[in-house]
Amino acid sequence: MIKSTMVEFLQDTLLFEFDDNITEKTDLFKEGIIDSYGYIQLLNYIKSTYGIEFTKEEILSNVITNLSDMVKLIELKITISQ
Amino acid sequence: MCGIAGILRLQPRLCCEVSLLSEMLRLIRHRGPDEAGLYLSDDFSMGTVRLSILGGDGGQQPICDEEARYYLSYNGEVYNYIELRKELKSLGYRFLTDSDTEVVLQSWRAWGRDCLSRFNGAFAFALYDCQEKALYLARDRYGKRPLYYLWHKGDVFFSSEMKSFLAIEDYSFEFDLSQLASILTLWTPLTHQSSFKGIEQVSQGCCTKISSEGLTKSRYHQLNFQSRYSISCESEAVEAVNDMLREAVKLRLRSDVEIGVYLSGGLDSSILSAILADKVGQNFKSYSVAFEDDEFDESSDQQTMVTHIGSHHRTVKISNRSITDNFPEAAFHAEVPVFRTAFVPMYLLSKAVSDDGIKVVLTGEGADEVFLGYNIFKETLMRSKWNILSDEEKLDRLSQLYPYLKHYNETSKSDLLGLYQQFSTDRYPGLFSHELRIQNGLFSKRLLKESAEPLVAIQELIGEQPNFSSLSQIEKAQWLEFNTLLQGYLLSSQGDRMSLSHSVENRCPYLDPNIVELSSEINLKFDDGRDEKYLLRKAFEKVLPSKIASKRKYPYRAPDSKAFVSEQPDYLEHLLSEAELRKMDILNSKFCCSLTNKIMKSSPDKISTKENQTFIFLLSLCLQHQFFVKKRLPSDYGNRAIDDILIRKIDTRAQVIGLPR
Numbered sequence: 233m234i235k236s237t238m239v240e241f242l243q244d245t246l247l248f249e250f251d252d253n254i255t256e257k258t259d260l261f262k263e264g265i266i267d268s269y270g271y272i273q274l275l276n277y278i279k280s281t282y283g284i285e286f287t288k289e290e291i292l293s294n295v296i297t298n299l300s301d302m303v304k305l306i307e308l309k310i311t312i313s314q
Numbered sequence: 315m316c317g318i319a320g321i322l323r324l325q326p327r328l329c330c331e332v333s334l335l336s337e338m339l340r341l342i343r344h345r346g347p348d349e350a351g352l353y354l355s356d357d358f359s360m361g362t363v364r365l366s367i368l369g370g371d372g373g374q375q376p377i378c379d380e381e382a383r384y385y386l387s388y389n390g391e392v393y394n395y396i397e398l399r400k401e402l403k404s405l406g407y408r409f410l411t412d413s414d415t416e417v418v419l420q421s422w423r424a425w426g427r428d429c430l431s432r433f434n435g436a437f438a439f440a441l442y443d444c445q446e447k448a449l450y451l452a453r454d455r456y457g458k459r460p461l462y463y464l465w466h467k468g469d470v471f472f473s474s475e476m477k478s479f480l481a482i483e484d485y486s487f488e489f490d491l492s493q494l495a496s497i498l499t500l501w502t503p504l505t506h507q508s509s510f511k512g513i514e515q516v517s518q519g520c521c522t523k524i525s526s527e528g529l530t531k532s533r534y535h536q537l538n539f540q541s542r543y544s545i546s547c548e549s550e551a552v553e554a555v556n557d558m559l560r561e562a563v564k565l566r567l568r569s570d571v572e573i574g575v576y577l578s579g580g581l582d583s584s585i586l587s588a589i590l591a592d593k594v595g596q597n598f599k600s601y602s603v604a605f606e607d608d609e610f611d612e613s614s615d616q617q618t619m620v621t622h623i624g625s626h627h628r629t630v631k632i633s634n635r636s637i638t639d640n641f642p643e644a645a646f647h648a649e650v651p652v653f654r655t656a657f658v659p660m661y662l663l664s665k666a667v668s669d670d671g672i673k674v675v676l677t678g679e680g681a682d683e684v685f686l687g688y689n690i691f692k693e694t695l696m697r698s699k700w701n702i703l704s705d706e707e708k709l710d711r712l713s714q715l716y717p718y719l720k721h722y723n724e725t726s727k728s729d730l731l732g733l734y735q736q737f738s739t740d741r742y743p744g745l746f747s748h749e750l751r752i753q754n755g756l757f758s759k760r761l762l763k764e765s766a767e768p769l770v771a772i773q774e775l776i777g778e779q780p781n782f783s784s785l786s787q788i789e790k791a792q793w794l795e796f797n798t799l800l801q802g803y804l805l806s807s808q809g810d811r812m813s814l815s816h817s818v819e820n821r822c823p824y825l826d827p828n829i830v831e832l833s834s835e836i837n838l839k840f841d842d843g844r845d846e847k848y849l850l851r852k853a854f855e856k857v858l859p860s861k862i863a864s865k866r867k868y869p870y871r872a873p874d875s876k877a878f879v880s881e882q883p884d885y886l887e888h889l890l891s892e893a894e895l896r897k898m899d900i901l902n903s904k905f906c907c908s909l910t911n912k913i914m915k916s917s918p919d920k921i922s923t924k925e926n927q928t929f930i931f932l933l934s935l936c937l938q939h940q941f942f943v944k945k946r947l948p949s950d951y952g953n954r955a956i957d958d959i960l961i962r963k964i965d966t967r968a969q970v971i972g973l974p975r
Contacts, residue, residue, distance in 0.1 A: 247908045247912065248760075261736055262741075263756070264753060264755075264756020264757050265756075267750075267757060267922065267923075267924045269923060269924065270924075271729075271736075272729060272730075272733070275729050286732075288728045291729060291731060291735075292731060292732060296732075297736070
């Protein structure tokens with residue numbers, strides 16, 4: 233569920249589609265899909281959709297660059313909060 | 315200021331050079347509406363359309379030396395021509411005119427290609443050596459004046475603007491995907507790029523020799539940050555900046571015609587206006603653009619300066635409508651893809667200047683590159699120290715970056731820490747300072763169907779710079795600005811091309827080579843770079859209103875996609891319909907349609923900078939496809955033939971003077 237929601241958000245907001253070339257492991261920064269504005273949009277979306285906050289340490293260490301890591305981090309934060 | 319064009323025939327053929335050359339010149343007549351001249355020989359022909367500024371009748375072109383060995387068509391000004399003429403006279407060279415054109419010719423005779431490094435000016439020229447049967451094409455250090463050349467069916471065509479090549483009946487413009495990948499990623503063409511296959515530009519600071527033996531390029535200037543100046547304290551630096559900028563302005567006031575100034579309301583153009591007022595009193599004209607949209611408007615600061623200097627001031631008010639109405643013709647003049655609409659107001663401003671009968675304006679271009687005015691320099695300083703700054707120091711510095719970008723203001727600073735953490739190490743060799751910009755550019759590159767490698771060309775250019783790896787991160791950032799945004803957009807698409815579209819010459823005192831060299835000695839020597847243009851500000855704070863002297867950098871911008879969303883110009887649907895986009899085989903039509911849909915259906919405040927830029931890139935590409943690839947010129951474009959201004963024709967063709975070939 234989280235994954236499909238994030239896929240939909242990323243594709244609609246950043247105007248691309250996951251396929252054989254852009255997979256859930258692809259670094260979306262390196263591919264030129266996320267820029268500074270997209271990164272901020274992404275963080276705001278995760279915060280508002282899942283009601284979670286990131287600590288400064290998490291922001292600096294868990295840099296969200298690919299779908300797989302994003303989903304793992306969101307699931308972890310939700311589990312901790314529960 | 316002029317436009318030049320010509321043809322070097324390396325393949326023997328029968329052709330009608332006069333009509334072809336005249337048509338090439340007609341297409342750039344806006345660069346020089348006062349006079350035209352032709353030189354015709356059996357292998358080579360060229361011509362000039364002249365905007366008469368210096369030397370009166372003595373400046374007529376093309377010119378040749380006494381022995382008729384060298385012929386010169388010349389565009390621009392060498393501001394130190396009086397000093398050079400004196401030196402040449404002492405060496406025994408004789409002069410028939412007072413023009414700088416003759417000084418360029420005699421300098422070539424005296425010093426050959428070495429003359430180029432003696433010139434302090436903005437120029438591009440074609441010089442033909444009849445003895446050597448070789449054509450030399452040269453440009454100034456920083457790329458202020460353009461010069462393109464095209465190899466076509468074994469012959470060489472050159473011109474100040476690519477639109478001249480529309481005159482060649484059997485030549486078809488074709489976009490070059492690898493150049494476009496570089497252009498979209500770096501925001502602008504590199505110094506040699508044109509965006510079209512087969513067309514190159516003579517690089518800034520270079521001279522290209524073309525003959526039947528082939529082509530050789532030589533570089534006479536490289537931005538290497540070495541300086542002959544030695545400045546030991548801040549007050550000495552401040553005095554040197556003041557003296558040198560005043561001297562640079564003085565040199566650029568050499569003209570037979572009245573000179574005006576562009577006044578943006580920022581620090582750089584305000585300083586020029588104050589110096590001009592000091593030199594010529596209140597009897598000069600200043601020009602500004604103002605915007606109906608407050609987000610972009612600097613009228614209040616402009617008015618403060620006008621009151622201060624007492625100039626005769628004229629403002630051109632820019633609306634969304636004026637941007638969309640004039641975007642197509644301005645994009646035709648720009649000739650290469652553009653990422654902003656800010657060049658359109660400059661197109662309209664030069665029209666107002668021309669309507670007032672003014673042929674020359676001083677402009678502030680170069681000050682930010684020379685004296686570290688842009689936020690990209692602050693950002694580079696911050697990122698290069700990222701791993702040694704405390705979080706508090708990082709947050710403090712982040713708060714000073716890009717205050718005019720909404721998403722920077724509305725975002726928690728700790729989120730920005732996460733963003734910049736991504737860019738704290740070198741990803742692309744040599745491009746550390748510009749990695750965030752490249753990140754935006756990679757999005758624009760998605761407009762293209764095929765994925766060409768976008769950074770090969772810039773890394774090749776870096777490889778040609780002997781000491782690049784030993785430069786500091788800030789010097790590398792400056793070097794990249796000089797080689798991308800400055801020459802590829804500010805001096806060209808937004809500068810020379812917009813001014814000359816209405817026959818106005820722009821002069822840039824901050825790009826005097828002496829000032830650039832001085833800045834290499836003093837930048838960051840007496841300050842930490844966080845107070846941008848600290849020494850320049852100090853040097854002129856006493857002659858400016860305090861509001862202006864303390865004003866922070868406010869980049870000149872104009873409404874981008876929101877102007878098109880609000881005005882919905884007729885041409886938009888025609889250009890950006892799915893059917894039309896599919897016809898352009900270079901484009902990824904699916905991505906282009908998604909982007910266009912998002913832009914047209916979203917609130918402008920939901921559109922990011924990169925989406926804005928990419929949309930403007932797309933629109934300019936589509937228009938230039940119409941103008942150049944399909945050869946459908948803008949409906950308003952109507953340069954007249956040059957017959958009525960043709961005052962010189964030098965014809966040495968064998969058939970004309972009755973000799974066998």
